Amino acid sequence: xxxxxxxxxxxxxxxxxxxxxxxxxxYRTMVLSRYLDERVWLLNRQxxxxxxASAQGHEAAQVAxxxxxxxxxxxxxxxxxxxxxxxxxxxEPEEMLxxxxxxxxxxxxxxxxxxxxxAHPRVDLFNFxxxxxxxxPQAAGVxxxxxxxxxxxxxxxxxxxxxxxxxxxxxxMNFAGIHKLPIVFFCENNRYAISVPLSxxxxxxxxxxxxxxxxxxxxxxxxxxxVAVYExxxxxxxxxxxxxxxxxxxxxxxxxLPHTTDDDHTRYRSAEDIEQMSRRDPVKIxxxxxxxxxxxxxxxxxxxxxxxxxxxxxxxxxxxxxxxPGVETMFDHVTSDSxxxxxxxx
Amino acid sequence: MPEQTVIEAVRDTxxxxxxxxxTVILLGEDIGNRGxxxxxxxxxxxxxxxxxxxxxxxxxxxxxxxxxxAAVNGMRPLAEIQFADFVWPAINQIVGEAARVRYGTNxxxxxxxxxxxxxxxxxxxGLYHSQSVEVLFAHTPGLxxxxxxxxxxxxxxxxxxxxxxxxxxxLEHKRTYRLVKxxxxxxxxTVPIGRAEIxxxxxxxxxxxxxxMLHYALQAAEAASEQGxxxxxxxxxxxxxxxxxxxxxxxxxxxxxxxxxxxxxxxSISSExxxxxxxxxxxxxDAPITRLTPPxxxxxxxxxxxxxxFMPSPEKILAAITKLAEL
Numbered sequence: 029x030x031x032x033x034x035x036x037x038x039x040x041x042x043x044x045x046x047x048x049x050x051x052x053x054x055y056r057t058m059v060l061s062r063y064l065d066e067r068v069w070l071l072n073r074q075x076x077x078x079x080x081a082s083a084q085g086h087e088a089a090q091v092a093x094x095x096x097x098x099x100x101x102x103x104x105x106x107x108x109x110x111x112x113x114x115x116x117x118x119x120e121p122e123e124m125l126x127x128x129x130x131x132x133x134x135x136x137x138x139x140x141x142x143x144x145x146x147a148h149p150r151v152d153l154f155n156f157x158x159x160x161x162x163x164x165p166q167a168a169g170v171x172x173x174x175x176x177x178x179x180x181x182x183x184x185x186x187x188x189x190x191x192x193x194x195x196x197x198x199x200x201m202n203f204a205g206i207h208k209l210p211i212v213f214f215c216e217n218n219r220y221a222i223s224v225p226l227s228x229x230x231x232x233x234x235x236x237x238x239x240x241x242x243x244x245x246x247x248x249x250x251x252x253x254x255v256a257v258y259e260x261x262x263x264x265x266x267x268x269x270x271x272x273x274x275x276x277x278x279x280x281x282x283x284x285l286p287h288t289t290d291d292d293h294t295r296y297r298s299a300e301d302i303e304q305m306s307r308r309d310p311v312k313i314x315x316x317x318x319x320x321x322x323x324x325x326x327x328x329x330x331x332x333x334x335x336x337x338x339x340x341x342x343x344x345x346x347x348x349x350x351x352x353p354g355v356e357t358m359f360d361h362v363t364s365d366s367x368x369x370x371x372x373x374x
Numbered sequence: 375m376p377e378q379t380v381i382e383a384v385r386d387t388x389x390x391x392x393x394x395x396x397t398v399i400l401l402g403e404d405i406g407n408r409g410x411x412x413x414x415x416x417x418x419x420x421x422x423x424x425x426x427x428x429x430x431x432x433x434x435x436x437x438x439x440x441x442x443x444a445a446v447n448g449m450r451p452l453a454e455i456q457f458a459d460f461v462w463p464a465i466n467q468i469v470g471e472a473a474r475v476r477y478g479t480n481x482x483x484x485x486x487x488x489x490x491x492x493x494x495x496x497x498x499x500g501l502y503h504s505q506s507v508e509v510l511f512a513h514t515p516g517l518x519x520x521x522x523x524x525x526x527x528x529x530x531x532x533x534x535x536x537x538x539x540x541x542x543x544x545l546e547h548k549r550t551y552r553l554v555k556x557x558x559x560x561x562x563x564t565v566p567i568g569r570a571e572i573x574x575x576x577x578x579x580x581x582x583x584x585x586x587m588l589h590y591a592l593q594a595a596e597a598a599s600e601q602g603x604x605x606x607x608x609x610x611x612x613x614x615x616x617x618x619x620x621x622x623x624x625x626x627x628x629x630x631x632x633x634x635x636x637x638x639x640x641x642s643i644s645s646e647x648x649x650x651x652x653x654x655x656x657x658x659x660d661a662p663i664t665r666l667t668p669p670x671x672x673x674x675x676x677x678x679x680x681x682x683x684f685m686p687s688p689e690k691i692l693a694a695i696t697k698l699a700e701l
Contacts, residue, residue, distance in 0.1 A: 103447070136479065136480075136482070137478055137479055137480050138480035140477065140478060140480065141478050145478065146478055146479045146480065146482065147479035147482035147483045148482075149482055154446070154479065154482075154483055156471055156474065156475055156478055156479070156483075157470060157471055157474070157478070159466060159470055159471070162439065162466060162467060162470065162471050164439070165435060165436050165438075165439020165440055165442075165443065165467065166439050166440075166442050166443035166446070166467075166471070167443060168436070168439070168440055168443060169439060169440035169441060169442055169443020169444040169445070169446070169447070169451070170443040170444065170446060170447040171443075172428075172440060172443070172444050173443070173444040173447035173448055173449045174447065176399065176425055176426075176449070177448070195435065195463075196435055196436075196439060196467075199431070199433040199435055199436035199439070200436065200439070202431055202433070202436075203430065203431060203433075203436055203440065206431070360480070360481065361476045361477050361479075361480055361481035362476065362477050362515055362516055363476065363516060363518070363540045364476070364484065364538070364539040364540050365540075365568075
C-alpha cells in the first residue's frame with residue numbers, strides 16, 4: 029500500500045455528502061475561529077493571555093475533519109493547535125477565552141494547564157500534555173479498549189509534522205496496524221516544527237508515505253480544501269468503524285502565524301516563503317470558492333464576519349471581567365484519596 | 375493456611391482480579407505463550423485469551439501509553455515491564471502523563487492503571503537487570519508506589535493497586551519471587567496502600583526498610599537478639615505515600631534508627647525517611663540517624679565479588695546494628 033494523493037479539486041463535490049448549507053456552516057466556524065484566534069493574539073500583546081498557539085491556516089482541515097466524525101461517541105486526542113476543532117465540537121467562545129486567560133471556571137483543567145489542555149466535559153476530547161506525540165500511544169490504548177468491548181467508536185488523534193519524528197508515533201502506528209485498531213491518525217503538516225523545516229525533519233516529503241510500513245493506507249490531502257479533507261476523513265472513519273483498521277491522513281496546511289505568541293518566524297522563514305504561504309489562507313480560499321459556486325453571497329459573507337466579530341467582542345468583555353481561580357483549589361484532584369490530599373501528601 | 379512464594383501470590387492475585395473484573399487486561403512483553411519471563415502470567419492466555427493477555431511489541435513507552443489510553447477509556451490495564459531497567463523509555467508516559475491525568479483535567483479523567491515492575495539486584499543481573507527504580511516514581515505527585523516484600527503483602531497490595539482509581543507502580547523484587555515463602559489466605563483480601571507494618575517488634579532500635587532488605591533485616595535482627603539487642607523492623611510496604619506516622623511512632627519509641635535500602639543513597643527513600651525522622655522525632659532520638667546502603671556507583675557490578683560488595687547483606691546489617699547499639 030503506497031501513499032495516495034487525493035486529487036479531488038476544490039469544492040467540486042459540494043452536492044455530495046456535504047450539503048451547501050453545511051459547507052456554509054463550516055465556513056462560519058472557520059471565520060469565528062479566525063476572529064477569536066486574532067483576539068487571543070491581541071490579548072497576549074496586552075499582557076492578558078500568557079501564551080497562545082494559533083490555528084490560523086489550519087481552520088479548514090480542522091472543521092472538515094470534525095465534520096466527518098460522530099461527536100456523540102468518537103474520541104478526540106488533540107494537541108495544542110486544535111483551536112478550530114474545539115469550536116467545531118461546540119465549545120463556546122467564552123469557554124475558549126477563559127482557557128487562554130486562565131480564568132475561574134476554565135473548561136478543561138480549571139486553568140491548571142496551558143490553554144485547551146486537559147479534558148472536555150461534553151465530548152470525549154482530551155489533551156493531557158505539552159510533550160509532543162505522547163497522545164499517539166494513548167490514542168492506540170483508547171482504540172484498543174473500544175475494540176475489546178466491541179464498541180464502534182472511532183479514535184481520532186491529531187499531531188503535527190514535528191511529532192512524526194517521535195518514537196511514540198512509530199510505536200503507536202505499529203501497534204495500531206498489528207491490531208487493526210479503529211483509529212485515524214490525522215497529521216496537520218504545516219512544514220515547520222517551531223523553526224525546523226520539514227526537510228530537516230524527514231528525508232521524504234510525505235508523512236503519509238510512512239503508513240506503508242505499518243500496513244495501513246496513508247493519504248495526503250490539501251488541508252485548505254474543506255471538501256477534500258472531509259471526504260478522506262469520512263472514508264478513514266468509515267473504514268475504522270467497520271473494523272478494517274487505521275488510516276494515516278496528512279493534511280497539508282500553512283502555519284500563517286509564528287509557532288506561538290513567543291515566537292518570531294521572520295528569524296527563520298524567508299520573506300518569499302511567508303508571502304507564498306499567505307496565499308494559502310483557508311478562510312479566504314473557502315470564502316472565494318463558496319461565493320464562486322453561488323453558495324454564499326457577499327452580503328451573507330459580510331454578515332458571517334459581523335456576527336463572528338460580535339461574538340468575539342461579547343466573549344472578550346465577559347471573560348476579561350472574570351476572576352482568576354483562587355489558590356484554595358490547587359490541591360484538588362491530585363489523587364483519588366482526599367485524606368492524602370488533606371495531609372499534603374499526594 | 376497455605377504457603378506460597380511471592381511469584382505464586384502475584385500470579386494468583388492477577389488471575390483472581392481478572393476473574394472478578396473483566397475490564398482488567400494485561401499488556402507486556404512475552405506475557406502470552408511464554409507466560410512472562412518470570413512466569414507471572416503462566417497459563418493466562420489459555421484462560422483469558424489473547425484479547426485480555428496482550429503480547430505487545432518490544433516498546434515500553436507504547437506499553438504504558440496504551441495502558442494509559444485504555445484506562446482513560448474504561449479499562450483497568452495491568453502492564454508488566456519485563457525488568458525495571460527497561461522502564462526508562464516509558465518514564466514520560468508514566469511520570470509525565472499518567473501521574474498528571476487527574477490533576478491536569480481537574481478530575482474529568484482518571485487513570486486507573488497498574489504497572490508491575492520487577493526490580494532489584496543480587497541476582498547476577500549486572501548494570502541492566504538489577505536496578506532499583508523507586509525514587510523517580512516515589513518523587514512524583516499523582517503516583518502511588520508500593521513495594522511488597524512478602525507473599526501476603528504481594529497479594530494484598532497488588533489487589534489494592536488494581537482496584538485503585540490512581541496509577542500505581544508495583545515494585546516486585548525479583549530475588550524475592552522464589553526465595554521468599556509465606557502464608558497467604560486463599561480468600562479475597564487487600565492490604566491498604568500507605569500503611570507500613572512492624573514485621574518484628576523490638577525496643578532498642580528501629581530498622582526502617584522495604585523490599586528484599588526486609589528479609590535481610592529480619593535475619594540480622596534475629597542474630598542481634600542473640601547478642602541481647604531487641605531490634606524492631608518496620609516494613610514500609612508503600613513508598614508513596616510514605617507512612618510517616620508509623621515511622622515517627624516506631625522511632626520515637628525506640629530512640630534509634632537504622633535505615634536499610636538496596637538503592638544508592640543520594641536523594642533516595644532513605645533520605646526522605648531520614649528527613650521525616652528529623653522533623654518529627656528529633657527530641658526522641660538517642661543517636662544520630664544511621665543508614666546502610668550500597669556505595670554511590672551505578673548499580674550494580676556483574677562480577678560476583680563486586681556484586682556482593684555492593685549489596686547490603688544480613689551480616690552488614692548486623693554490624694550496623696551492633697555499631698548503632700553502642701552509640
